Every structure is written in structure tokens, then in C-alpha cells.
Amino acid sequence: MINYAMVIDTTACIGCGDCVVACKNENQVPAGLNRDWVVEETRGEYPHLHTEFRSERCNHCGHATCVTNCPTGASHYWKDTNIVLVAAEKCTGCKACIAACPYDARLIMHPQGYIDKCTFCHHRVDQGMDPACVSACPTGCMYFGILNDPDSQVSRLLRTRRHKTLLPETGNIPNVYYLV
Amino acid sequence: MYRREFLKLSALMGSAGLLPGLLGGCSAPPLPGSGEVATRRTVCNICFWQCAATLYTENGKPWKVVGNPKDPHCNGRLCTRGTGGIASYSDPDRLRQPVIRVSRNGKQTFQPVTWEEAFDTIAGKMRAIAREHGRDRIALFSHGDGGKHFQRLLQAYGSHAYAHPSFAQCRGPRETAFGLTFGEGVGSPDRTDMANSRCIVLIGSHIGENLHNSQVQTLMQALDQGATLITVDPRFSVPASKSRHWLPIKPGTDTALLLAWMNVLINEQLYDRTYVEQHCSGFDELARHVQPYNPEWAYLETGLEPALIRETARAMAQAAPATLIHPGRHVTWYGDDTQRCRAIAILNALLGSWGRPGGFYQQEKVDLPPYPAPEPPGPERDWKAIVQGDYPLVSTGISNVLIDHSVGPGAFFKGWFIYATNLITTIPGIRSQLKQAAESLDLIVVVDTMPAEITGYADVVLPECTYLERYDDLRNKAERTPTLALRSPGFSPRFESKPAWWIAKTLAGHLDLEEYFPWQDYREVLDWQLRQVGSSLAEMEHVGVKAFPRKTPVYFEPGKTVRFNTPSGRIELYSQHLAGTGHDPLPKYTPPERPPDGFFHLNYGRAAAHTFGRTINNPLLFELMPENTVWVHPSAAAILRVGNGEYVRLKNPEGTHSNRIRVRITQRIRPDSVFLVHGFGHTDPRQRLAYGAGADDAGLMHNIKIDPVMGGTGMRASFVTLVREDA
Numbered sequence: 001m002i003n004y005a006m007v008i009d010t011t012a013c014i015g016c017g018d019c020v021v022a023c024k025n026e027n028q029v030p031a032g033l034n035r036d037w038v039v040e041e042t043r044g045e046y047p048h049l050h051t052e053f054r055s056e057r058c059n060h061c062g063h064a065t066c067v068t069n070c071p072t073g074a075s076h077y078w079k080d081t082n083i084v085l086v087a088a089e090k091c092t093g094c095k096a097c098i099a100a101c102p103y104d105a106r107l108i109m110h111p112q113g114y115i116d117k118c119t120f121c122h123h124r125v126d127q128g129m130d131p132a133c134v135s136a137c138p139t140g141c142m143y144f145g146i147l148n149d150p151d152s153q154v155s156r157l158l159r160t161r162r163h164k165t166l167l168p169e170t171g172n173i174p175n176v177y178y179l180v
Numbered sequence: 181m182y183r184r185e186f187l188k189l190s191a192l193m194g195s196a197g198l199l200p201g202l203l204g205g206c207s208a209p210p211l212p213g214s215g216e217v218a219t220r221r222t223v224c225n226i227c228f229w230q231c232a233a234t235l236y237t238e239n240g241k242p243w244k245v246v247g248n249p250k251d252p253h254c255n256g257r258l259c260t261r262g263t264g265g266i267a268s269y270s271d272p273d274r275l276r277q278p279v280i281r282v283s284r285n286g287k288q289t290f291q292p293v294t295w296e297e298a299f300d301t302i303a304g305k306m307r308a309i310a311r312e313h314g315r316d317r318i319a320l321f322s323h324g325d326g327g328k329h330f331q332r333l334l335q336a337y338g339s340h341a342y343a344h345p346s347f348a349q350c351r352g353p354r355e356t357a358f359g360l361t362f363g364e365g366v367g368s369p370d371r372t373d374m375a376n377s378r379c380i381v382l383i384g385s386h387i388g389e390n391l392h393n394s395q396v397q398t399l400m401q402a403l404d405q406g407a408t409l410i411t412v413d414p415r416f417s418v419p420a421s422k423s424r425h426w427l428p429i430k431p432g433t434d435t436a437l438l439l440a441w442m443n444v445l446i447n448e449q450l451y452d453r454t455y456v457e458q459h460c461s462g463f464d465e466l467a468r469h470v471q472p473y474n475p476e477w478a479y480l481e482t483g484l485e486p487a488l489i490r491e492t493a494r495a496m497a498q499a500a501p502a503t504l505i506h507p508g509r510h511v512t513w514y515g516d517d518t519q520r521c522r523a524i525a526i527l528n529a530l531l532g533s534w535g536r537p538g539g540f541y542q543q544e545k546v547d548l549p550p551y552p553a554p555e556p557p558g559p560e561r562d563w564k565a566i567v568q569g570d571y572p573l574v575s576t577g578i579s580n581v582l583i584d585h586s587v588g589p590g591a592f593f594k595g596w597f598i599y600a601t602n603l604i605t606t607i608p609g610i611r612s613q614l615k616q617a618a619e620s621l622d623l624i625v626v627v628d629t630m631p632a633e634i635t636g637y638a639d640v641v642l643p644e645c646t647y648l649e650r651y652d653d654l655r656n657k658a659e660r661t662p663t664l665a666l667r668s669p670g671f672s673p674r675f676e677s678k679p680a681w682w683i684a685k686t687l688a689g690h691l692d693l694e695e696y697f698p699w700q701d702y703r704e705v706l707d708w709q710l711r712q713v714g715s716s717l718a719e720m721e722h723v724g725v726k727a728f729p730r731k732t733p734v735y736f737e738p739g740k741t742v743r744f745n746t747p748s749g750r751i752e753l754y755s756q757h758l759a760g761t762g763h764d765p766l767p768k769y770t771p772p773e774r775p776p777d778g779f780f781h782l783n784y785g786r787a788a789a790h791t792f793g794r795t796i797n798n799p800l801l802f803e804l805m806p807e808n809t810v811w812v813h814p815s816a817a818a819i820l821r822v823g824n825g826e827y828v829r830l831k832n833p834e835g836t837h838s839n840r841i842r843v844r845i846t847q848r849i850r851p852d853s854v855f856l857v858h859g860f861g862h863t864d865p866r867q868r869l870a871y872g873a874g875a876d877d878a879g880l881m882h883n884i885k886i887d888p889v890m891g892g893t894g895m896r897a898s899f900v901t902l903v904r905e906d907a
Contacts (some may be wrong), residue, residue, distance in 0.1 A: 008637045011402050014388035014418045016788030018260040022197055023243035024800060025266060031803065042416075046813065047428045051421040059904045088208045112209065123211040136246070138257045138393055139400040 002081045005147040007154045008055055009179040012141035014054030015040055022136035033107045036133055054178060058105040058118035060084050062173030066097035082175055083122050088114040088175040102170045174177055185700035214237040220670035221724030223655050225647030226265040227791040229392045231258055232725045233666040242266050249278050251725045253662050259391040260788045264800040268646045273797055275631055275869050276675035298640050302351035303690040305623040309594045316560055316596040319582045323801030325652040326680025333684045334697040335556035341563045343577030345606045349893040353509045356890040357521030360755045362534055366507050367543055369659050373400035376538040379499035381407045383434050385508040388418035390786045410492050415855050416848035425492050431513050431781040431853055432772025433482040438523035439769055440478035441493045443470045445530050452532030458531055462754025469766040500531040502538025513887025515894035516770045523767040529751045535736035543658035546728050549712050551705040553698050567592055571891045573757055578891035580607055586617040602632035605793050608881035608895045631866035636678035644680055645673035651702045662728040666720040733897035763889055776833055779899035781853040784877040793859035796870035807874035809844035811855040817845045820902050830875055830900040833883045838875035
């Protein structure tokens with residue numbers, strides 16, 4: 001099994017949204033819908049402030065509740081990896097996966113009538129490339145790689161840098177990490 | 181980005197799309213790139229950083245545009261706007277065909293015409309102006325690559341006056357100030373050596389929101405290598421959030437801080453004495469001049485603790501000469517901008533960073549000969565002496581001064597060509613003057629891709645095709661590595677739109693000036709030029725970007741004497757040119773005006789998603805940021821009784837109101853200031869997405885401060901308050 005992970009350095013992220021636009025182009029995401037988005041979080045009081053920018057998307061969880069809750073098997077793991085995909089031809093649009101996703105990471109409905117989401121650009125990963133958002137990021141604050149390869153850049157970053165995941169308490173085992 | 185709204189929208193679309201899903205599932209969509217993919221080399225034109233890129237089409241349809249990894253402007257990564265640039269091709273609101281202004285039943289309207297008819301109209305009016313007033317009475321306003329074709333056309337005709345608003349509304353003070361100090365300007369791309377800096381100081385510059393690509397990349401590289409970032413800004417900007425020290429300065433008092441830093445560097449003997457002795461003149465005058473301006477004095481002006489001023493000055497000195505006091509880009513703020521930029525230049529000189537690693541490198545461009553064509557004749561009269569004689573230190577056109585000389589029957593200028601610049605929102609508080617100029621001018625021609633507001637004043641509007649549909653001049657910038665980059669079209673022009681070179685050349689034919697455009701197709705020019713430097717159009721269509729070896733050193737060579745292009749031949753801490761023209765030869769601090777009761781400093785800036793007003797209507801970028809917000813501190817919001825997300829209007833002391841704009845209550849702004857992103861509040865309904873979305877800051881500027889040295893328009897001395905919609 002290959003465990004893919006994305007590592008995003010919030011100390012270098014400027015919240016520019018290039019990841020969002022690059023994804024929309026690469027995957028021809030319909031107008032009005034997004035597979036990824038940027039969150040700005042400001043803490044403190046003027047002038048003692050801390051602002052974090054964070055690019056968010058599907059966490060391609062090790063224990064994906066969307067997969068276990070899908071009644072038709074449309075939500076599934078791609079090959080022998082943790083990349084979660086939706087098979088459009090099996091999706092009835094019942095939205096059980098939306099209810100089951102703690103990250104609100106699924107598009108409610110593609111105009112063609114299926115639930116859509118981030119694929120980690122598996123069509124690019126298949127060719128040895130990074131996801132489109134990672135390749136486009138102008139500050140280079142996003143990294144993609146194999147977590148169960150100890151020599152990968154993502155593994156090395158997580159060994160040496162302070163980091164967090166979102167809502168780890170859900171037990172979903174998210175695979176998007178944030179350096180803080 | 182309002183994700184919640186997207187969801188609402190998608191819920192609507194979802195209910196419509198539900199049926200096919202229930203009726204037996206839909207077929208799996210094809211994977212991206214599984215169709216027939218083709219690529220073309222281009223250079224982005226969404227801003228003026230001009231990153232080289234590759235355009236991808238799939239089955240003949242636009243797919244994506246991606247940075248060229250060999251290009252030092254982007255290193256393979258386009259910014260948000262560049263990535264979104266592909267949607268400019270498919271924007272349904274583009275200008276489609278030439279139109280001319282006609283009167284019908286006493287009402288003026290635009291009538292679609294053929295290119296021939298448009299050219300006949302323009303040529304007829306140009307000839308009438310020449311007969312009545314002279315051939316030198318047409319001014320060109322331009323911001324973009326195609327502008328030089330019109331400059332050549334007008335020069336051939338006899339009109340040499342031109343202005344780029346990027347001077348008098350943007351970078352002019354810094355280019356003037358650095359020119360006076362070092363004998364040359366900063367240029368674009370800026371010659372900042374940030375990748376090697378160990379300390380970077382940003383004065384009101386919000387790199388990161390201002391997404392000049394390799395600047396952002398090198399800033400992040402420096403931070404990654406542990407550089408100290410010091411950001412001076414009334415707002416907790418994106419770079420402020422990455423800074424070791426954020427100095428939340430009182431708006432308009434930057435020069436006081438800069439003088440205090442000089443005071444500390446000189447009095448604590450922290451400046452680079454060897455560098456100053458070797459290269460600079462006027463040190464003793466400077467040292468005497470800054471004596472009164474100690475950090476305690478500056479505290480009263482700036483609100484910054486004296487200890488913090490000293491600590492940051494020492495941090496700069498510690499990292500010197502790899503310390504960059506960044507010159508900024510848009511620096512027309514308070515009318516004393518050349519003086520403030522001089523203070524920045526002098527600080528860099530004291531730290532020894534000009535010409536040194538981590539400071540400023542020396543630029544070089546490719547020695548690319550121009551295509552052999554006759555030189556346009558020189559001007560009959562010196563237009564600069566006639567219209568901008570008050571600014572002898574300025575060698576380029578000052579857009580607002582050219583407009584001053586276009587109003588009224590006795591005005592010098594009788595016609596305008598406006599290329600790709602929306603003067604209405606570019607030049608502050610200009611609306612009424614533009615209206616008057618439009619009354620007295622005999623000809624206004626606008627060339628653009630989109631129906632910007634300025635087209636409303638035009639006699640003739642000519643639709644240019646987008647950068648994805650045309651060849652332009654080779655990109656050849658003075659920079660670290662001399663590089664050429666090619667923009668080649670990925671699509672044929674939509675509608676009746678045409679490239680600038682074709683428009684200028686064909687119009688030249690109507691004015692009997694064909695000889696100045698001695699080629700049929702611009703590919704001939706590009707290929708000829710490329711062959712002179714050992715390349716070819718075919719090679720460039722393949723690689724997109726080509727680097728050439730440097731012939732000059734990147735930095736000053738240690739110990740070697742440098743001759744600066746100043747009167748003394750040295751770096752002039754004390755400027756002889758300024759002294760000779762009656763200006764302060766050493767930077768002088770002018771305290772800013774404070775807002776009247778109930779009003780706030782109007783601050784504005786950029787956002788990563790947009791390039792001024794030019795991209796608001798771009799469908800992809802509009803979706804990312806469909807409107808601007810006015811940033812208000814919670815304490816101010818409480819007094820004004822406005823809530824987060826609520827629509828208000830901004831009002832200046834003269835009673836001018838903005839479009840409605842949403843309030844963003846945030847700790848990231850000083851309580852005495854508000855902030856909004858520039859470029860919104862479009863008033864032309866032909867840009868259907870941008871129309872009425874957000875507010876325009878430029879229209880609220882009531883207190884324009886003209887820089888006495890370079891004539892630019894200071895835009896940060898205006899004040900606004902918030903008016904509730906129910907008030």
C-alpha cells in the first residue's frame with residue numbers, strides 16, 4: 001500500500017489562491033465549485049497578531065468515513081493507495097459521503113449529477129507528477145509524496161518540522177499535514 | 181473567496197443535475213489531458229512581470245497555462261492571476277469589433293464599423309488636427325507591450341508625447357530618487373537581490389499580496405534561509421504576518437522613521453564606512469542633517485517605540501551589506517514621495533547594499549538589435565519643455581500633466597491614443613477633468629481587450645486580441661540573467677479583434693507612413709531579431725525562453741572604482757541635482773495631514789487574485805475574489821455601528837460616495853485607517869461580472885498631493901468614513 005501525503009508550510013503560505021485556480025483549470029472544475037480553498041485564521045489583538053493561511057482540500061484519510069458510508073461503493077480507494085475517488089458511474093448523489101466527511105471537502109454536486117472532490121490529481125500522480133496545486137504554488141509551500149517512504153521529502157519535513165493535521169480527533173487519519 | 185456562497189450556488193445546480201444521477205448513473209468523466217493535447221509558448225500579460233509560460237489546449241479548447249521552468253521570472257510557477265489568465269480568452273464580455281461614436285437624433289451612440297472605416301475616421305481626424313494645430317498634438321497613454329507600436333506610429337506622424345501611468349501613478353518617485361542617488365533607477369523586474377538577503381525591510385510594500393512572481397519567490401527563499409524580515413505598514417499585511425518585526429506605523433510618517441534609522445546608523449557608527457568613503461559623496465552634510473531626528477523624536481511622529489527603532493536599525497546593520505531596504509513599487513503616496521524614496525536609497529547606501537550580494541544587483545539585457553526600419557523624424561518642438569517644464573528632472577511623460585494640458589480650447593494636446601490603461605481608475609480624482617478633456621479633444625482612440633470605463637469617452641474603440649492570440653515583441657528585460665522570451669499565439673483572434681502590431685501598421689498605411697513598418701507580418705521582425713543573436717523564431721517557438729551569458733559582473737567588483745551617472749560621479753547622499761533645481765538636497769520629513777473627526781485614512785493595495793481593475797471581469801479570478809471589502813478595526817466598527825459583512829458606502833469629506841462595499845471587521849488594521857483592495861467598483865455595465873462589484877478607491881481621493889520633484893499624484897492623503905445603507 002502506498003500512503004500519499006500532502007505537506008503545506010503555513011509559514012510560507014501567502015493565501016494567494018493559486019492552488020484553487022490551478023485545480024480549477026487542471027480538472028476543469030465547473031464554475032461556482034471548488035475542490036480546494038484557502039482559509040485565513042487571525043488570532044490576537046492589534047498589534048499583537050498571528051495570521052495563518054492554509055490551503056485545504058480532501059484529506060485522503062487512512063480511515064475514510066466517506067468510503068465506509070457510501071452505499072453504492074462509488075467512493076473508493078484508488079488502486080492500493082489512500083487516494084479517495086468517486087466513481088461517477090456508481091454515484092447516485094445520495095450525499096451520505098457529505099454527511100460522513102468531517103472536513104466538508106466534497107462538492108455537493110457536479111452539474112453532471114455526481115459528488116465531486118479532490119483526487120490528489122491521481123492522473124498526474126500516475127505519471128510521476130505532483131498534483132496541479134502543488135506544482136503551481138508560487139511560494140513552493142506545498143509538498144507531495146509518499147509518507148511510508150522514510151526518505152521522501154514529506155517524511156523528512158514531518159520528521160524535522162512542527163506540524164499539525166485538521167481534526168485528528170475524528171480518527172479519520174488525515175493525510176494533509178500543515179507545518180506551523 | 182466565499183466558499184459558503186459557492187455551495188449555495190452549487191446546491192441550485194445540484195438539484196437540476198440530480199435527475200441523470202438517479203436515472204442509472206452518469207458515465208465517468210474522461211481524465212484531464214486524455215484528449216488531444218497541444219502546447220504553445222507564451223509570455224503572461226496579466227501583469228507586467230511578464231512570466232514565460234506554456235499554454236495547453238485539449239481538443240482545441242483552452243485547458244491551462246503553466247509557468248516555464250526555465251524562466252527566471254517564474255521558475256515554472258505562475259501566480260494566481262497568471263494561472264487564471266487563460267479565462268481572459270473566453271471572457272464573453274470582450275470587445276468584439278471596432279466602434280465609432282456617432283450622433284443619432286441628438287443622442288450619441290457607438291456604431292460598429294469595419295476596421296477600414298475605423299482607420300478612415302482616425303486618419304481623417306488626425307489630419308484635421310495636424311492642419312489646424314500641428315502634427316505634434318497627439319499624446320499616447322500606454323501601459324502594456326503593444327503600446328510601443330503606437331508610439332512608433334505617432335512618432336512617425338510627428339507626435340512624440342507619451343506617458344505610462346506606471347511612472348506618475350506608481351514607480352516614478354523611486355526611479356527618480358534612485359536615479360538622483362545612484363545614477364540609475366531600480367527598473368522592472370526590480371534589481372533586488374532578495375534571494376541572498378539576510379535582512380529585508382519592507383516600507384508599506386505588501387509583497388505576497390502584490391504578487392510579482394519572482395519577488396515573492398525570492399522573499400520566501402530568503403525567509404527559508406533565516407533572513408530577518410522587518411515590515412513597516414499600518415496594516416498587518418501578509419508579509420507583516422511573516423515578519424520578525426512588524427512596525428504598525430502611523431500612516432504617512434515613514435520618512436520620520438527612515439531619518440531616525442539613519443540617525444542611529446550614523447551616531448552608533450553602524451554604517452559601512454569603507455563603502456561610504458569609497459563610493460559616496462555628501463556624508464558630512466547627511467550626518468549633520470539627521471542629528472535632530474533621533475528615535476525619541478520619531479516616536480512622536482510614527483508612534484513606534486524608540487527601542488524598537490534602535491533594535492531594527494541594529495538588525496539591518498548586523499546583516500549588511502546583505503540588507504535590502506526594499507524600494508517598493510507603487511510609491512506615489514503623500515506628494516513628498518521622491519524625498520521618502522531618496523531616504524530609502526540613502527539608507528541602502530549607508531548599509532553598502534547597492535551593487536552588493538543580498539542588496540541590489542546590476543542588470544543586463546540581451547543586446548538585441550531593432551529590426552531595420554527608418555527612424556521616425558525628431559520632434560518639431562520640445563513637448564516636454566512646453567508641457568512639463570516644471571519638472572526638469574523627469575525624462576518621461578507625466579500622465580496627469582499631459583491630461584492638464586489637454587483641457588480647454590487653448591490646450592496643447594488635441595488628440596489621445598489610450599492603449600490598455602483605464603485612466604479613470606488609474607489616475608486619482610480624475611473623473612471631472614477627463615470629462616472636460618473629452619469636451620475639448622478632437623480625437624480619442626482607445627485600444628483595449630475589454631470595455632474599460634475609459635472607452636466611454638472614446639471616438640473610436642479598437643478591439644485588441646488577448647495575449648493568448650498574438651505575437652508581441654520579445655521580452656528582453658534588464659535583469660540578473662539576460663533572457664529572451666517569446667509570446668506566440670495559441671488561438672486565432674476571437675471576433676474581429678486584432679494584435680496591436682497589425683492595428684498600428686494598418687493605420688500607418690492610412691496615414692501614408694507604411695515605410696516605418698516595412699514588414700508584412702510581425703513574425704518577420706521576431707525572426708530577424710532572433711537570428712542576430714544566434715537563435716530563430718522556430719527555436720523560440722520550441723523553447724519559449726532562452727538565456728544568454730552575462731558580459732558584465734552581477735555585483736560591484738571589490739576594490740574597484742565605480743563611476744556613477746550622477747553630477748559628482750559618486751553615490752549622492754546629498755543630491756546636487758535637487759539642490760540645483762531648488763528642492764531639498766537631503767530628505768525632508770513633511771508631517772501628514774490627520775483625518776478630520778469621524779474620518780479614517782484611506783489606504784488601498786493589491787490582492788493576489790487581481791491586477792488592478794484589469795482582471796475583475798476574468799471569470800476565474802472573479803470567482804476567487806468577486807468584490808473587495810473595507811477593512812475596519814473592531815473599535816472603529818463599534819463606533820460606526822457597522823457589522824461584519826454588512827454593505828456600506830464610503831464617503832469622503834467632499835461628500836463623494838462609493839459603490840456599496842462589504843465591511844470586514846479585522847484586527848489586522850489600525851483603528852485610524854481603513855483599507856480596500858484597488859481595482860473594484862466598475863461602472864461600465866458591459867463588464868457584466870465586474871459591474872457594481874465592490875468600491876473604487878481612486879474615485880474617493882479628494883486630496884491629491886503632487887510631488888514637486890517628479891509631478892506624480894500622491895494618493896494616500898485622502899480620508900473616508902463609512903455610511904450605513906440604512907442611514
